[in-house]
Amino acid sequence: MGVKISDSVTYVGKIDWELRRFHGEELSTHRGSSYNSYLIRDEKVALIDTAWIKFDKEYVKKLSEEIDLNKIDYVVALHGEIDHSGALPELMRHIPDKPIVCSANAVKSLKGHYHQDWNFQVVKTGDTLDLGSKKLIFIEAPMLHWPDSMMAYLTGEEILFSNDAFGQHYASESLFNDLVDQHELFEEALKYYANILAPFSARVVKKIEEVLALNLPVKMIAPSHGIIWRDNPLQIVNKYLEWAKDYKENQITIIYDTMWDGTRRMAEEIARGIKAADPEVTVKLYNCARSDNNDIVVEVFRSKAILAGSPTVNRNILYNLAGQLDLIKSLQFKGKKASAFGAYGWSGEGVKIITEILKEAGFEIVMEGIRELWNPDDEALKRCFEFGKNFAQAVK
Template structure:
C-alpha cells in the first residue's frame, strides 16, 4: 500500500492493525500503530525511514512497485530504533551503496543493530541536502527520545518529518488529523507523550523553541507513527509545549492493589472523602493488577496528586503496585503530590514502602499515609474519608496532614 500526499511526497509505510504491545510488552497499543516511511521524488529521490523488520520483505516489494530501487539517491534515517530501521537489511541487499544520512549517534546505533558498514553520511543541525526544487534540512533532536533522533524539514513543500515527536500509536487508513476521531487522536497523543517522552520534557521545550525560532513555514507534520498533521499542524506542537511544562489537570488519581478487598474499600472511601469536599475535581481509581499500566500512567501524568495503596505481603507490597511505582519513578514526573494507604494483617510495611518510593520518584509527600488493620470497619472507612478530604486540602499547601 502507498498513499500519495502530494506530487512530491508519497507515504510508503505500513499500517499495523494487529499490534497490541510495543517496546516488547512495555507499551500497550489498543488502537494498533503504523510505521511511516516517505518517498520524496524530486530531481533526486529520497527515502525517509523504513518500517519494522517483520514487514521488511513486504516493504521492499511495495517500494519496488513505486520506484526502481536503483533510482533511490539517498536514504534518510531520522531514528535508528528497530521500528524505523528494521527493513534496512532487506533494502540494502538491493541497493548496498546508497548513502544513508543520519546523525553521528545514528551511525553508531545502526552499526550496533545490524553490524554492517554501509555508506553512512553523518549530519548535524543546519546541514542540508539539495534535491532539486526542494531542499532537505536536518535538525538534531537528541533524546526525543533516543540520542540519535533528528527531524528533517522539506522546504518548498514545507513539510516537517518529525520522527517520533508528535506521533501516536494509532492505526487509521484516514491518515490525516482532520479526518480521524479527535477524542481518539488526542488520547493516543497524550498517552504517547506521557509514557515515552515525559523524561525528556526539558529537551522537548528546548528543541521546539529552537525550531520555532527558525520561523519555518510548516504546512504539514509527517510523523513516524500514526496520523499526519495537516489541519493547523502546529496545534500538536503547542500541545507538546503545554505537556512538557509539568502538565496537570484538575484531577486526583488513586491507584491500588488488594488481596481481600480491604485496600479496595479504603480506596473507594478515600475517593468519597475527596468528592465530598470538592464535587468538581476529577477522581480516577485504578486497580493496578486489572487495568492497563500505560493507561494508568497517562492518568498519573494528568494528575495534581496521586494516592497509591497496597496490602502488605511478605513485609512488602503487591507486585503490580511495585511495578507501577517503578514506571512512575522512571518517568520523572514533576510538581506532583502523593501519599500512601493500605490494609495489613500483622506487620504493615506497605504504606512506608510506598511513601519512600513516591518520594524517590520526586513526589511531594503530603502525609505519612494511612493504614487499616485487616478489613476496615465503619470507623476505619470514616478515617479514610477524612484522609481523602484532608488530602484534597493539601493540593495547594506544603504542610503535612
C-alpha cells in the same frame, strides 16, 4: 501503491492494525500503529525511514512497485530503532552502495543493530541535502527519544518530518488529522507523550523553541507513527509545549492493589472523602493488577496528585503496585503531590515503603499515609473518609 501527501512526497509506510504491545511488552497499543515512511521525488530521490523488521520483505516489495529501487539516491534514517530502520537490511541488499544519511549517533545504533558497514553520510543540525528544486534541512533531536533522533524539514513543500515527536500509536487508513476521530487522536497523542517522551520534557521545550526560532513555515508535520498533521499542524506543537511544562489537570488518581479487598474498600472510601471535600475535582480509581499500566500512566500524568495503596505482604507491597510505581518513577513526572494508604495484618510496612518510593519518584508527600488493621470496620472507613477530605484540601 503509496499515497501522495503533497506534490513531491508519497507515503510508503506500513499500517499495523494488529499491534497491541510495543517496545517488547512494555507499551500497550490498543489502536495499533503505523511505521511511516516517505518517498520524496525531485531531481534526486530520497526515502525517509523504512518499517519494522517483521515487515521488511513486504515493505521492500511494495516500495519496488512504487519506484525502481535503483532510482533512490538517498536513504534518510532519522532514528535507528528497529521499528523505523528494520527494513534497511532488506532494502540495502538491493541498493548496497546508496548513501544512508543519518546522525553520528545513528551510525552507532544502526551498526549495533545490523552489523553492516553501509555507506553512511553523517549530518548534523543545519546541514542540508540538495534534492534539486527542494532541500532537506536536518535538525538533530537527541533524546527525543533516543540519542540518535533527528528531524528533517523539506523546503518548498514546507513539511517537517518529525520522527517520534508528535506521533501516536494509532492505525488509520485515513492518514491525516482532519480525517480521524479527534478524541481518539488526542488520546493516543497524550498516551504517547506520557509514556515515551515525558522524561525528556525539558528537552522537548528546548527543541521546539529551537525549531520555532528558525521561522520555517510548516504546512504539514509528518511523524514516524500515526497520522500526519496537515490541518493546523502547529496545534500538536502547542500541545507538546503544554504537556512538557509540569502538566496537570484538576484530577486525583488513586492506584492500588488488594488481596482481600481491605485496601480496595479504603481506596473507595478515600475517594468518597475527596469528592465530599471538593466536588469539582475528578477522581479516578485503578486496581493496577486489573488495569492497563500505560493507561494508568496517562491518568497519573494528567493528575495534580495521586494516592497509592497496597496491603503489606511479606514486609513488602504487592508486586503489581510495585511495578506500576517503578514505571511511574522512570517517567520523572514533575510538580505532583501524593500520599499512601493500605491495610495490614501483621507488620504493616507497606505504607512506609510506598511513601519512600513516591518520594524517590519526585512526588511531594503532603500527608502522612493511612494504614488500617485487617479488614477495615466502620470506624476505620470513617477515618479513610476523613483522610480523603483532608487530602483534597491539602492538594487544592
